[in-house]
Amino acid sequence: MHPLDTLGRPIRDLRISVTDRCNFRCAYCMPKSVFGHDYRFMDRRELLSFEELERVARAFVALGVEKIRLTGGEPLLRKELEGLVARLATIDGLDLTLTTNASLLARKAQALxxxxxxxxxxxxxSLDDATFKAMNDVDFPVSRVLEGIDAATAVGLPVKVNAVVKRGVNDAGVVDMARHFRGTGHALRFIEYMDVGTTNGWRLDDVVPAAEIVERIDAVFPLEAVESAYRGEVARRWRYRDGAGEIGVIASVTEPFCGDCTRARISAEGKLYTCLFAIRGTDLRALVRSGATDDELRDEIAGVWTRRADRYSEIRTEGTAELPRIEMSYIGG
Known part of the structure; x- marks a missing residue:
């Protein structure tokens, strides 16, 4: 059974948040002003165990999921995460990826x-140290991230680099980013600053449109468009005309792609969300821990998906800005 939602979209991608903790305090995700020392992180007992996560993942794969991405918070803060990776890697035909701030990647790359x-x-x-330290708000240097990227490359892990672009903060460095990663084999993705959650003070004026990012880079390093590789591909890709690689832009604000969205998300304590901008989720942890069978688990997930009608980015208005939404640090990017 491969269910379709109310708009005919299949379920192909699953993002699993393995922890709500992060050692960065990026203003667009987990700003110190909100997530200070008094913020209550989840107790370990609240999190899905690796065994429970594997069971949930297999239920999703049975319903059509082909790619799982592990997220957080910062997923490498979850102890012995490679144990979960090993469990999920036994699922046939699964593309298994992980998103990280790379603070712990140099020491974890080989095990992963x-x-x-x-x-x-x-x-x-950003590649500018002062800018990057201001954005992560914990004084973490660019050099340590680059060390993590080098370590991943050295053990044979392909790397994509994601940069959230905010006007007046780091947009002046997009060409420098392109210059640095050209010819390295690393795919570079620029992401429009999104209104995920309600704590990051998002304003439309802070968004640098993807088209503007492409224009800036094209003026220095000529680009040409690349066809999408599959339905639901989030990034619009551009390659350098001289063959030095490619960039991608994720334009969820200025060019919404809800119509082809095939993603579901699981929060760290096991709630299923069918949109990054969701208001509420479905508690799968309670179902798993109640003794539900695999068939019952799959039926619950399929039922949620077939009722799905999410298309927040396509209907974004001043009115939707006031809706309560799940924070990115809780649900993952």
């Missing part, structure tokens, strides 16, 4: 690769 991880996505918003 040995466990069966296929690829790594690294968040790096």
């Amino acid at each position: 690769r040995d466990a069966g991880l296929d690829r790594i996505n690294v968040s790096l918003d």
Whole structure:
């Protein structure tokens, strides 16, 4: 059974948040002003165990999921995460990836690769040290992220680099980012600053449109468009005309792609969300811990998906800005 939602969209991608904790305090995700020392992180007992996560993952794969990405918070803060990777890597035909800020990647890369991880996505918003430290708000240097990328590359893990672009903060460095990663084999993705959650003070004026990012880079390093590789591909891709690689832009604000969205998300304590901008989720942890059978678990997930009608980015208005939404640090990017 491969269910379709109310708009005919299949379920192909699953993002699993393995922890709500993060050692960065990026203003667009987990700002210190809100998530200070008094913020209550989940107790370990509240989190889905690796065994429970594997069971949920297998239920989703049976319903058509082909790619799972592990997220957080910062997923490498979850102890012995490579154990979960090893469990999920036994699922046939699954593309298994992980998104990280790379703060712990240099020491973890080999174990992740040995466990069966296929690829790594690294968040790096600027190559300028002062800018990057201001954005992560914990004084973490660019050099340590680059060390993590090098370590992943050395053990054979392909790397994508993701940069959230905010006007007046780091947009002046997009060409420098392109210059640095050209010819390295690393795919670079620029992400429009999104109104995920309600704590990041998002304003439309802070968004640098993807078209503007492409225009800036094209003026220095000529680009040409690349066809989408599959339905639901989030990034619009552009390659350098001289063959030095490619960039991608994720334009969820200025060019919404809800019509082809095939993603579901699981929060760290096991709630299923069918949109990054969701208001509420479905508690799968309670179902798993109640003794439900695999068939009952799959039926619950399929039922949620077939009722799905989410298309927030296509209907974004001043009115939707007031809706309560799940924070990115809780649900993953």
